[in-house]
Amino acid sequence: MTTGTPQPPIDTSRPHSARVYDSLLGGKDNYPVDQAVAEHLPAEAKAGAFQNRAFMNRATAWLAREGVDQFLDIGTGIPTAPNLHQIAQEIAPASRVVYCDNDPIVLRHAEALLVSSPEGATDYVHADVLEPAKIIEAAHKVLDFDRPVALSLLGLLHFLPDDVDPLGIVRTLTAGLCPGSYVVLSQGASDVNPEGGERGSAEYGKGGIRLALRTREEFTRFFEGLEIVEPGLVTAPEWFRGTPAPLPEFSGVYVAVARIP
Numbered sequence: 001m002t003t004g005t006p007q008p009p010i011d012t013s014r015p016h017s018a019r020v021y022d023s024l025l026g027g028k029d030n031y032p033v034d035q036a037v038a039e040h041l042p043a044e045a046k047a048g049a050f051q052n053r054a055f056m057n058r059a060t061a062w063l064a065r066e067g068v069d070q071f072l073d074i075g076t077g078i079p080t081a082p083n084l085h086q087i088a089q090e091i092a093p094a095s096r097v098v099y100c101d102n103d104p105i106v107l108r109h110a111e112a113l114l115v116s117s118p119e120g121a122t123d124y125v126h127a128d129v130l131e132p133a134k135i136i137e138a139a140h141k142v143l144d145f146d147r148p149v150a151l152s153l154l155g156l157l158h159f160l161p162d163d164v165d166p167l168g169i170v171r172t173l174t175a176g177l178c179p180g181s182y183v184v185l186s187q188g189a190s191d192v193n194p195e196g197g198e199r200g201s202a203e204y205g206k207g208g209i210r211l212a213l214r215t216r217e218e219f220t221r222f223f224e225g226l227e228i229v230e231p232g233l234v235t236a237p238e239w240f241r242g243t244p245a246p247l248p249e250f251s252g253v254y255v256a257v258a259r260i261p
Helices: 017-024 032-040 043-065 084-091 104-113 132-139 166-175 194-206 216-223
Strands: 070-074 096-101 121-126 150-153 182-188 253-259
Touching: 017 032, 017 043, 017 104, 032 194, 043 084, 043 150, 043 182, 043 194, 043 253, 070 084, 070 132, 084 096, 096 104, 096 132, 104 121, 121 132, 132 166, 150 166, 166 182, 166 216, 182 216, 216 253
Parallel strands: 070 096, 070 150, 096 121, 150 182
Antiparallel strands: 182 253
C-alpha cells in the first residue's frame, strides 16, 4: 500500500474518537486523554465497540460471499486484526479495499498493517468524512465505481451531529455508487438505554467530542431509497447471514446493510 500522504502531527492533548474506540477494544494505540474518556464511559460503550467490530466481520464476510469484491470503509479506526481487507480477501483474494480516516495515528499504522493480498489491492485515504466528494474522488484510484462497491461507515454516524448534515454526507457517498452496491451502517442508539446514552454523551463531551445518538426511526432515514436486506434494521448482535445466530445479547448499537437498487 502507498498512501502518498505526508505524516501530520498527532495531537495528544485532546481525545480522538478513533483512539477512544481503540482503548475500548483494549488496544495500545491511544493516549491518557483517550483512556480517561474510555474509563468513564458506561459499560455498554465497551460492549458496543466489540459488537460493532463483530458486525463488521459478519457483514463483510457475507458481502464477499455474495460476490462483492470492492469495499470503501470510511472511519476505519486504528487497525485491529482481523481488518476488513483480511476478511474480504480470505473469501475473495482479488478484493480491492480503500480505507479512510482523519486521525494521523491511523495513517501512521496504515502502511504497515493494511497490506493487501498479492491478488487484491488496498489503499488508505487520509481525509475527513465531512468532505465526501473528496473521498469518492480519491477512491477512484483503486475502485471501479462502474461495478458494485460496499460502502461502510461503522461506529462513525454517532460522531456526526445533525448540524454537519450526516444524511447529506451519506447521500453524497451513495450517489457515487452504481446499482447493486451496498451500504453498511451502524449507529449508537438513544432509545435503548436513554440514561446510559446521556452518561456516554456527557463523558465524550468533557473531552470535546460531540456524540449524536439516534432513535431507531432516526437511523432508518439513512436508508431512504435503499433496499434493506435481511434481517433488517436490528441491533448489532442480531445481524447475521449464513452464520449461526449469536446468543441473545443486550446492545445499544443499531446496524443494517442495504442494497442500492
